[in-house]
Amino acid sequence: MNLRFVAGTEGFDLRIGDRVVLRHSESCPALVMARGNPEVVMYRGNFRISDKPFEELVPLAWRQCEGGVELLDSGAPVASIVLAGNSFEIRAADPAHDRLRIRFHAEAGECVWGGGEQMSYLALNGRNFPIWTSEPGVGRDKSTELTRRMDAEGMAGGDYWNTNYPQPTFITSRWIAVHLDASFYSVLDFTDPAGHLVEVWSGAARFEVFSADGPQDLVGQLSTRFGRQPELPEWAIGGAIVGLKSGASSFDRLEKFIDAGAAVSGLWCEDWAGIRETSFGRRLFWDWHSGERSGARYPQLHERIQALEARGIRFLAYANPYIAVDGDLYQEGRAGGHFCLRRDSDEVHLVDFGEFDCGVVDFTREETCAWFAERVLGREMLDIGISGWMADFGEYLPTDLRLADGSDPMEAHNRWPVLWAEVNARALASRGKTGDALFFMRAGFSGVQAHCPLLWAGDQSVDFTRHDGIGTVITGALSAGLVGNAYSHSDCGGYTSLHGNVRTEELLHRWCELAAFAPVMRSHEGNRPDDNLQYDSTPDLLACFARWSRVHAHLAPYVRHLCTEARESGLPAQRPLFLHYPQDSALFTVQDQYLYGADLLVAPVVEEGARRRQVVLPGTGIWRHCWTGEDFAPGTHDISAPIGQPPAFYRPDSAFASLFAGLKGVLEG
Known part of the structure; x- marks a missing residue:
């Protein structure tokens, strides 16, 4: 119009x-x-x-x-x-x-x-x-x-x-x-x-x-x-991606998850290229290749990746658009003119990322985009069998450097995540892996939707706080979905642990409950893994993760339906209530529960200590409780929500009603 x-x-x-x-x-x-x-x-x-x-x-x-x-x-x-x-x-x-x-x-x-x-x-x-x-x-x-x-x-x-x-x-x-x-x-x-x-x-x-x-x-x-994202690959929605970063022992730890009955689709080892210990916690060594440092931490990585894939488990890694000055790729990148420069000289503009300096890869230069997509993401990652990665960062472009295309960094800053997404998508396309391999990003701006197949919610604190805890991942998914991002997920368990703020068993349980009802379920050990509980720290937590990973896998046929809807209509998988019930203005500000497609309503518990919560059931038809089978009329209800039973409801007249009815058995099995 x-x-x-x-x-x-x-x-x-x-x-x-x-x-x-x-x-x-x-x-x-x-x-x-x-x-x-x-x-x-x-x-x-x-x-x-x-x-x-x-x-x-x-x-x-x-x-x-x-x-x-x-x-x-x-x-x-x-x-x-x-x-x-x-x-x-x-x-x-x-x-x-x-x-x-x-x-x-x-x-x-x-x-x-x-x-x-x-x-x-x-x-x-x-x-x-x-x-x-x-x-x-x-x-x-x-x-x-x-x-x-x-x-x-x-x-x-x-x-x-x-x-x-x-x-x-x-x-x-x-x-x-x-x-x-x-x-x-x-x-x-x-x-x-x-x-x-x-x-x-x-x-x-x-x-x-x-x-x-x-x-x-x-x-x-x-x-x-x-721009619409490609549909998520079957492996990504058919089980949980287990995030571990303990070097070669990560493979042994993964077996514990499998033995506990977890539905595992991937192993994500962000430390594949090496680690660096800092005051912030355990960081990665920002040098994206499978060289000596990677080989020492993950010996025979290529063979291990092949062995996992033979069992239907993909291996995922990590990369970002910066390279540490003490890494092997830095000298190659510098010689090739692949870094942003200082304004006052032809020296590389270095950025302090917290006790180590890095060069910023200059994606305004075509030769550099081709180099990073082929040399780093292609040869070093895709060609050894890596099926996906966290494409981290993209927000750090300083405003006081010089870009190859002469553009103003103040104007280029917000575009940087989109350029970064384009390079990642280019690497997948070069190997015919679009729609199969999967990268996920936290940074974005207008147009990132056309290139990035999956968002993740970033670095939440490991707590229930209002503005930085578990609940923010719901708000993030709903707001991003309204502007064209069909798929979002979070670090199951949270990430940032500082100044004595550490994970509790309750938080890990509640985050599993939430993550199971997202298109992709992926755990993270956080920035201080040794100080925090992990999902394999206790038998109870391991059983919790296994249980909810099976719930996530059980919903795969429904998620595939949501992927088809996203491709055909642009609707996101996780939706604010008003998207289907716009006549009810009381729903306009609801942000702590969501529709998972049109037929499933999820109200995760995101308040510490809560064992009940208010749930709004919209529309005119009946909603059926997933765990008790009890039917509820539309309206606001006070719902019991003990750990292990987050409020979730489905439409009894849904084409997927029998699938939803089977959730109770999966949870109890």
Whole structure:
């Protein structure tokens, strides 16, 4: 549907169909322009960004022009808005005006979602969200001691809006979506209920507008716009991926999981290329190849991978787009011109990643993309039988370096995860492995959907905290799914353990319950594995993981159905309740439970010590409890939720009802 201007007595509307997108009048101007004066500081992927704009200009008068309107100041045009189908561009006439603040129309009671993968809030109303990919922080709650301590140690505490994967796209309950088609720094500001503000650090901004009669069609349009993922491979949904990083003994430990009855589809050893001990914990040696260091930690790796695959178990590894200066690949990369350079010289720009320095691989250079995809991901990983990997990081591009293509790092920063995803997808395609091998990413931005087949929720703290614990993985999956990411999962057990914050048995149980109802179930030993409980630490935890891995495997036929839906319609596997029940505005802010497809409802327990929880059952039909067989009418219910029995319900009239009815037997078997 195309945009159009509608003139009024005091100004004009920009409309899509009969819905107002932007409204301009002298009493409520749609645009404010200014000149920026920014300060950007980065420390280990954490950014402090501020601005002191000046020479602010608010054009009030307007006149029509070819293709759009001009905004006037003292009778002279100072900005223009030009339409092109469902998009429009706002441009300042003076290039010195490099800050735009656009006010989009809002109506009373309108709810807003989007912003990429948001970890704290599904509904964005009442808050602003800077769009800048970064480390999300540890704690992410300025009222907590952990966050304050991490802030003091290196700006590392984070806040509710910090995310690995931001995206300047928002959806409203009037069933329109607005997308800023640019990668420079921006802010989505929903603090004013009378207008949705978008701040843009540029003198020109192009927006795309989508509309639909309901949320499912709107989400499908966004999925089409950004690109749909290939369906997940059978092995990835047919069992759990066990994450172990203890060198060669990882293979022996895996046998304990299998002997306990776990449904295992993969072994993930992120330490395949070696380790490095730091004050943060056990880190990896960032030198992505199966050389001497890898051979010492994982002898005869190729043969071991083959032996696992003969048993139907894939081997997964790890890579990121940085190379340590003390690694073998660094000199090769430097000689080939594959690293970003310092602004003031032809020396490699080095980044401190926490007690070791790395070069940033320059993906603006075609030769470098080809080198990393072929030399590293292809020859060193795919060719020895590795079937997948965590494609980590992508958020660390500094703003004070020099890129091969001459682009501004401030503009390239948000694009970096997309370039990183393209290189990974290119490697899979070069070996004919698209749809079979699987990489997963935490970093993202607009367009990553077309290349990255699977998200993971990043580095949650090993706890139940509101802004950084287990519950954030639900919010992250739901928000990312609304903007075109069909598949998400998390580190089962959490990752970040600092300052005495360690895993409890309760947390590990509850995370298993949650992970079983995600498209991919994968465990992680965390950054301090020796200080924390692992799933093979006790017989009870091992039995817990085995039990829920079987539940996950049992649901594989249903997940395959969800994969087909995602390919055909763009709907994500995990869905906010309002996606299927948009007529009920009370569902707009529900973020601690979700629909797994249309027929299964999951309400994980994400509060420490909870043995009951409130569950909202939407719609008009009956919902059947997966573990007791009891039927419940729609509404809000207080449901028993002991450890081992998270609230989960299915539709008795579902085509998969017999599969769901079998879950109880799988859990008890």
